[in-house]
Amino acid sequence: MDADMTDQTNAEKNSDVSKTGPAGLVGVSTEPGSKKPDPIIVADNITRTFGGLTAVDVDHVEIQRGAITALIGPNGAGKTTFFNLLTGFDQPNSGSWSLEGKSLKGVAPYKVARLGMVRTFQLTKVLAKLTVIENMRLGATGQKGERFWTAPFKFLWGKQEDEVTKKADELLARFLLDKKREDFAGSLSGGQRKLLEMARALMVDPELVMLDEPMAGVNPALKQSLLGHVKSLRDEGRTVLFVEHDMDMVRDISDWVIVMAQGKIVAEGTPDSVMADQRVIDAYLGAHHDTDLSELDEEALEAEVEAEIEEEEAK
Amino acid sequence: MDILDILRAALQQALGPQAIVFALAAIGLNIHFGYTGLLNFGQAGFVAVGAYGLAVSVVTFGAPFWLGIVMSLVAPLVLAVILGVPTLRLRADYLAIVTIAAAEVLRFVFGSVEMKETFGGSNGLNGYARPFQQANPYSSGIDLGIISFGRNDLWSLTVGWILVALCCLLVWALMRSPWGRVLRSIREDEDAVRSLGKNVFAYKMQALALGGVIGGLGGMFLALKQASVVPSDYSTLMTFYAFAALLLGGAARVLGPVVGSILFWFLIAGLGSFFSQSAGKGGWIPTVIMTDTQASVIRYIVLGLAIMLLMIFRPQGIFGDRREIAIDGR
Numbered sequence: 032m033d034a035d036m037t038d039q040t041n042a043e044k045n046s047d048v049s050k051t052g053p054a055g056l057v058g059v060s061t062e063p064g065s066k067k068p069d070p071i072i073v074a075d076n077i078t079r080t081f082g083g084l085t086a087v088d089v090d091h092v093e094i095q096r097g098a099i100t101a102l103i104g105p106n107g108a109g110k111t112t113f114f115n116l117l118t119g120f121d122q123p124n125s126g127s128w129s130l131e132g133k134s135l136k137g138v139a140p141y142k143v144a145r146l147g148m149v150r151t152f153q154l155t156k157v158l159a160k161l162t163v164i165e166n167m168r169l170g171a172t173g174q175k176g177e178r179f180w181t182a183p184f185k186f187l188w189g190k191q192e193d194e195v196t197k198k199a200d201e202l203l204a205r206f207l208l209d210k211k212r213e214d215f216a217g218s219l220s221g222g223q224r225k226l227l228e229m230a231r232a233l234m235v236d237p238e239l240v241m242l243d244e245p246m247a248g249v250n251p252a253l254k255q256s257l258l259g260h261v262k263s264l265r266d267e268g269r270t271v272l273f274v275e276h277d278m279d280m281v282r283d284i285s286d287w288v289i290v291m292a293q294g295k296i297v298a299e300g301t302p303d304s305v306m307a308d309q310r311v312i313d314a315y316l317g318a319h320h321d322t323d324l325s326e327l328d329e330e331a332l333e334a335e336v337e338a339e340i341e342e343e344e345a346k
Numbered sequence: 347m348d349i350l351d352i353l354r355a356a357l358q359q360a361l362g363p364q365a366i367v368f369a370l371a372a373i374g375l376n377i378h379f380g381y382t383g384l385l386n387f388g389q390a391g392f393v394a395v396g397a398y399g400l401a402v403s404v405v406t407f408g409a410p411f412w413l414g415i416v417m418s419l420v421a422p423l424v425l426a427v428i429l430g431v432p433t434l435r436l437r438a439d440y441l442a443i444v445t446i447a448a449a450e451v452l453r454f455v456f457g458s459v460e461m462k463e464t465f466g467g468s469n470g471l472n473g474y475a476r477p478f479q480q481a482n483p484y485s486s487g488i489d490l491g492i493i494s495f496g497r498n499d500l501w502s503l504t505v506g507w508i509l510v511a512l513c514c515l516l517v518w519a520l521m522r523s524p525w526g527r528v529l530r531s532i533r534e535d536e537d538a539v540r541s542l543g544k545n546v547f548a549y550k551m552q553a554l555a556l557g558g559v560i561g562g563l564g565g566m567f568l569a570l571k572q573a574s575v576v577p578s579d580y581s582t583l584m585t586f587y588a589f590a591a592l593l594l595g596g597a598a599r600v601l602g603p604v605v606g607s608i609l610f611w612f613l614i615a616g617l618g619s620f621f622s623q624s625a626g627k628g629g630w631i632p633t634v635i636m637t638d639t640q641a642s643v644i645r646y647i648v649l650g651l652a653i654m655l656l657m658i659f660r661p662q663g664i665f666g667d668r669r670e671i672a673i674d675g676r
Contacts, residue, residue, distance in 0.1 A: 120537065144543035156538035158531045169531050170542050174524045177544070179552050182525035183516060192524065215669060228538075235542055 056095055056287055061300035064091035071096040071239055071270050072117065077126035079112055079294075086112045087123070088294040094239075099261065099271040101281045101302070104291035105315050106339040110274045111153055113291065114243055118150045119143040130239070145172065147238030151245065153274070153343060155224040157231075159217030163208055166216050166227060167199035168192070170234025199234060206230040207256065222249040229260065240264055242273035246280050247336075258284055276336070278316065282306065290315065348623065350492065356616030357493045363571045365611045366506035367393070370564030371588040372595070372603030373513050377557035379589075380597030381521060383533030384554060385442035388429075389561050389588050391449030394580035395421040396562025397569040398456060398465065404474035406464050411477040415566065422562030426555040434550045446582065457577035465577075472574035479573070502571040509567060510604055513560050518600045520556075529553055530598070561588075590653055596663025605664060613652065617645035 059065055070093035079087040087109040094100050102110050115121035117128060119140035127136050130148055138146075158166050174195065175181050176188030203209045206226045211219060216227060225245055232240060245261070246254055254277075261284055264271050275281055281288060281302060288305040290298040292314045298305055305311055359365065371389050378384040386392075399421030403409040409417070429448055433441045456465045465471065482501040487494060495503060520526050528549050531539045536546050569575050587610065588603075595606025625631045625641035636644065662668055 118541070120540070139545075140537075140540045141543050141545050144541055149543070150541050152537070152541070156535045156541070158534035158538060160534055161527070161530060165527055166531075168524070169527055169539070169544075172543050176524035177528055179520075179525060179556075182523035183519035185519075185523070188524060231542065 056098060056301070059095075059287075061298070061304055063296040063299055064089075065093070065299055067093040067095040069096045070094060072128065072130055072272075074117070074128035075126060077113070077116060077123050077128060079109075079116055079121065079123045085294050087116060089113065089126075089291075089296055092289065092296055094270065094272055095287060096270050097265065097268055098286040099265050099273070099284055100287045100289060101285035102272060102274045102289050102291060103276070103278075103281055103305075103315065104297075106335050107342070108291040109294040110291055111243060111343065112294075114150060114241055114274060118148060118241060120150075144235060144237075147236075148241065149232045149235045149237035149239070150241040151225075151228045151232055151243055153243040153247070154340065155221070155228050157216040157219065157224045157227055159215065161216055162213050163203065163211045163216055163219070163227060164196070164199055164213065166231055167203060167234055168195050170231040171195040171198065172235055195234075202230045202233055206260065222253050225249055226253070226257070229257075233264075237269065239270040239272065242271065242275075244274055244276065246275055246277045254280070278306070351623065352616055352619040354492055355619035356612045359615035360608045360612035361493070361503065362495075362611070363499070363502055363506060363568070365607050366503070366510060367564045367568045368584075368588055368591050368610065369510050369604045369607035370513060370567065371561045371584065372592040372607050373510070373517060374557035374559075374561035374564070375588050375592050376597060376599075376603045377517065377529075377553055377560065380592065380599070380602070381526065381533060382529045382550060382553040383438065384434075384550060384557075385438050386445045386554070386557070387442045387582075387585055388445030388447070388449030389557075390580045390582060390584035391445065391452045392422045392425060392558040392561035393565035393568070393584060394449070394452050394456065394577070395425050396559075396565025397575045397580070398471075398565075399562065400566055400569050401466075401471040401474050401575045402464060405466070405471045411474070414474060418562060418566040418569075419559055422558040422565075423555050426558040427551070430551045430554045434547055434554065446585070449580070449582065449585065453577050453580050456580075466575075468577060470574055470576035475570050475573035478570045502567070506567050506571070509563055513563065514600055514604060521600065525549075590649075593663055594653065594656065596665035599663070599665040602663055602665045609664075610649075613649055614645060617648055618642065621645055 056067070059067060072092075072094040074089060074092050076091075077087055077089045078085065102113070104110055112121065116123045117135070119135065119138050119142070122137070127134060129135060130143070130146055133146065135143055135146075144150075158169070161169070174188065175191055181187045200209065200212075203212060206229065208223065208226055208230065211223065216224070219227060225248065229240075229242065229245060242261070245257060249257060258280060261271055261273070265286075273285075285302055288300060288302050289296055290305060290308075290311050297314060298308050298311050300308070306316065371393050374392065375386060375389050378386040378389075396418050399418035400414040403417040404411060404414040425448070429441070429444055433444045455461055456470075457468045458465070459467055461467075479498065479501075482498065484497050484500050487496040488500050521529075528539065528544055531544075532546055532549055540546050565580075568579065588607075591606035591610040592603045593606070594609055595602035595604065621636070621641040621644050622638070623629060625636040626633070626638040631641075656663070660666075
């Protein structure tokens with residue numbers, strides 16, 4: 032594949048081939064840590080240990096620009112930790128990683144966000160005592176009114192605030208939150224919070240959107256619209272990396288799937304090839320991943336998820 | 347019992363210099379705690395360096411009066427940076443520990459025998475406020491019927507309440523701006539703000555410095571009004587009175603700390619007058635139940651009770667928004 036292909040053509044082609052992955056990824060080796068034709072993120076030898084436990088131990092990974100990449104793996108595989116490391120919210124014991132060729136080692140999280148890599152959180156972080164529209168406005172970057180010396184003078188930032196509000200309203204309408212505009216974010220349901228967080232992240236105009244379990248706790252109808260939103264991100268030329276346990280979603284929207292287990296990347300490939308991979312089935316999916324879960328399994332799965340969340344909170 | 351007397355005592359305090367000092371301290375705390383969620387338990391330290399910044403520059407180092415005023419604003423700024431750099435990157439509780447300790451350290455240093463040459467020891471410093479007194483444009487005091495203020499008090503009160511008004515105006519202008527929005531967001535969830543590309547540390551530092559300087563203004567005012575600075579004025583009690591005033595009025599509201607401070611001193615003085623009239627000789631409360639000396643402290647118990655009831659039945663304070671309290675975001 033031509034490595035010099037521009038984002039634009041990439042994005043155009045992406046929209047044609049939603050199921051089989053973007054043209055940019057055809058023919059890419061499915062070995063763990065394989066080279067991508069146009070990587071936006073390159074990470075090398077990332078390790079992170081908590082006491083004796085090695086949470087993340089990634090030799091090499093590349094994330095293709097303009098594609099939707101899913102990061103899957105069993106609970107405790109280190110997916111969220113890896114997310115935290117990439118976005119600067121946690122520092123690895125060793126390793127180097129870069130965004131668009133710019134090293135992110137030791138870069139503060141807010142600077143990472145300014146460079147165009149914006150994340151959401153597994154446990155949503157909405158600003159409960161601010162209204163939905165204020166949550167959205169906060170996301171906009173480069174606001175003059177956010178500087179101390181200009182803040183007291185409304186004529187210096189009033190116009191920009193109107194522009195920010197207009198953009199926020201458009202996004203709220205897209206994410207079906209416009210009716211909640213004046214409500215406190217703390218009064219939203221769990222699913223609505225996921226939507227708000229995603230919409231707020233888009234206020235930053237990120238190059239790369241990192242979604243940590245965007246579908247957890249979202250009802251099926253809303254899920255469909257969320258899927259559409261994620262796809263539209265790619266169509267706009269953005270890159271998406273997401274962690275998810277919902278295999279339907281992974282199959283439906285991702286161009287590329289990376290499987291983590293015990294901190295390492297164990298498999299990569301298109302959704303179909305990964306789901307057919309015997310190692311992945313053994314480690315994560317289980318032999319009956321295509322059939323419906325019995326209620327019993329579902330309960331076990333819920334318990335597992337809860338345990339993971341508790342573990343997250345304990346950190 | 348003379349109701350008018352009680353009212354007179356209460357109003358005199360509610361509009362008097364104490365209310366101004368605590369209003370300014372509480373406005374500063376409101377920026378720290380109410381808007382940004384910074385737990386500053388050492389506001390008395392900021393007030394103290396504001397007062398000593400003026401007094402030490404003029405008395406000890408012979409600086410001109412105007413430079414003393416400038417130093418009174420610079421000193422809290424420096425204190426904010428010294429306290430903020432190591433603690434603002436840590437969790438909120440650490441700031442609370444460091445600030446309360448720093449305020450106490452400052453008070454002991456200011457009152458220490460070793461540093462008597464510089465800070466005047468426990469007797470403090472005086473003789474720097476003449477230019478302020480000379481600037482007094484009033485030729486006589488004022489009699490408002492029930493309460494009256496002398497010439498000097500009237501001048502201090504004019505300056506003091508103008509300071510309070512200006513600070514409120516500044517807080518109002520800042521908090522409606524995107525800058526204020528970032529502060530309130532930090533109060534809710536720092537990591538969310540970070541993930542959106544805001545330099546949380548810088549904002550917290552700005553908030554700490556601004557609130558500290560406004561607290562320092564309270565110290566400057568107290569120093570000018572009293573024409574002397576004494577270390578014992580700046581005990582932890584000052585911080586907690588300021589917190590009481592803030593919570594009474596309603597945190598995260600522009601006028602909350604001001605109304606809270608007025609009300610706080612109205613209650614303290616009113617209750618004090620009420621109990622001193624009621625107990626002891628000629629009072630309706632028999633000495634068996636309450637003596638003179640007990641009467642002078644019982645007001646604090648009643649006030650404490652009032653604040654507890656307030657927190658139970660109106661946790662948002664007088665001005666607060668019930669909805670903001672009712673939602674549990676976690």
